Amino acid sequence: xxxxxxxxxxxxxxxxxxxxxxxxxxxxxxxxxxxxxxxxxxxxxxxxxxxxxxxxxxxxxxxxxxxxxxxxxxxxxxxxxxxxxxxxxxxxxxxxxxxxxxxxxxxxxxxxxxxxxxxxxxxxxxxx
Amino acid sequence: xxxxxxxxxxxxxxxxxxxxxxxxxxxxxxxxxxxxxxxxxxxxxxxxxxxxxxxxxxxxxxxxxxxxxxxxxxxxxxxxxxxxxxxxxxxxxxxxxxxxxxxxxxxxxxxxxxxxxxxxxxxxxxxxxxxxxxxx
Numbered sequence: 001x002x003x004x005x006x007x008x009x010x011x012x013x014x015x016x017x018x019x020x021x022x023x024x025x026x027x028x029x030x031x032x033x034x035x036x037x038x039x040x041x042x043x044x045x046x047x048x049x050x051x052x053x054x055x056x057x058x059x060x061x062x063x064x065x066x067x068x069x070x071x072x073x074x075x076x077x078x079x080x081x082x083x084x085x086x087x088x089x090x091x092x093x094x095x096x097x098x099x100x101x102x103x104x105x106x107x108x109x110x111x112x113x114x115x116x117x118x119x120x121x122x123x124x125x126x127x128x
Numbered sequence: 129x130x131x132x133x134x135x136x137x138x139x140x141x142x143x144x145x146x147x148x149x150x151x152x153x154x155x156x157x158x159x160x161x162x163x164x165x166x167x168x169x170x171x172x173x174x175x176x177x178x179x180x181x182x183x184x185x186x187x188x189x190x191x192x193x194x195x196x197x198x199x200x201x202x203x204x205x206x207x208x209x210x211x212x213x214x215x216x217x218x219x220x221x222x223x224x225x226x227x228x229x230x231x232x233x234x235x236x237x238x239x240x241x242x243x244x245x246x247x248x249x250x251x252x253x254x255x256x257x258x259x260x261x262x263x264x
Binding site: 027028029031032033034035038039041078079080081082084085093094095096100101102105110111112 | 136137138139148150151152153154155173178179180181182183195204206213219220221222223226238239242243244245
């Protein structure tokens with residue numbers, strides 16, 4: 001692995017921090033923006049640009065730089081199904097930013113609220 | 129039959145938004161082996177005991193689904209279909225009085241249409257051709 005200056009890592013995370021605005025829960029791992037926001041979407045939380053990741057970029061562990069997301073306390077469930085993944089998107093440019101598995105699958109019912117704990121995005125550097 | 133085209137970023141919209149073509153990693157199904165689960169064959173989050181692309185637990189020796197991030201992307205074709213949130217039998221049904229039907233958030237709490245996948249293709253042109261066949 002090649003050493004990367006923190007400034008390089010920070011600029012990658014800064015782009016994500018500035019642009020991302022919505023988090024979706026999905027019935028499968030989305031391959032595209034459309035899959036995340038429509039085909040596989042079971043619910044969403046609209047934070048607004050810059051609010052998905054309200055924290056400052058900080059040192060990661062064991063290496064690199066990290067960014068913490070806000071927790072979700074009042075996400076809208078829009079379809080009944082089993083949520084297995086979540087996706088963070090930038091809706092203005094129709095960009096799928098992050099797709100990841102939930103810590104456990106969860107049956108959800110349309111019209112209810114979903115919650116999610118804060119998540120950490122880390123870009124590793126030398127040291128893994 | 130030629131459909132109108134409108135490129136929005138990385139996405140191609142056809143026929144006024146009836147179809148979308150978007151690049152992404154191919155969805156594949158294979159038997160989980162130590163070789164396939166190594167990080168030079170599949171993305172590092174596919175590991176024995178962890179969820180696959182459909183949320184099922186990956187077990188060595190059993191088939192699993194994964195998105196192939198490590199090879200050239202394919203082009204997914206989606207078609208817009210109407211759904212009825214007032215239909216109690218629809219998975220998109222949102223009961224009246226639901227706590228998610230906030231006045232400030234109606235546009236994201238109730239779906240009236242969704243995009244269903246209509247296949248994955250090696251090239252964007254092939255996806256467009258399939259959309260034209262579906263529209264004919």
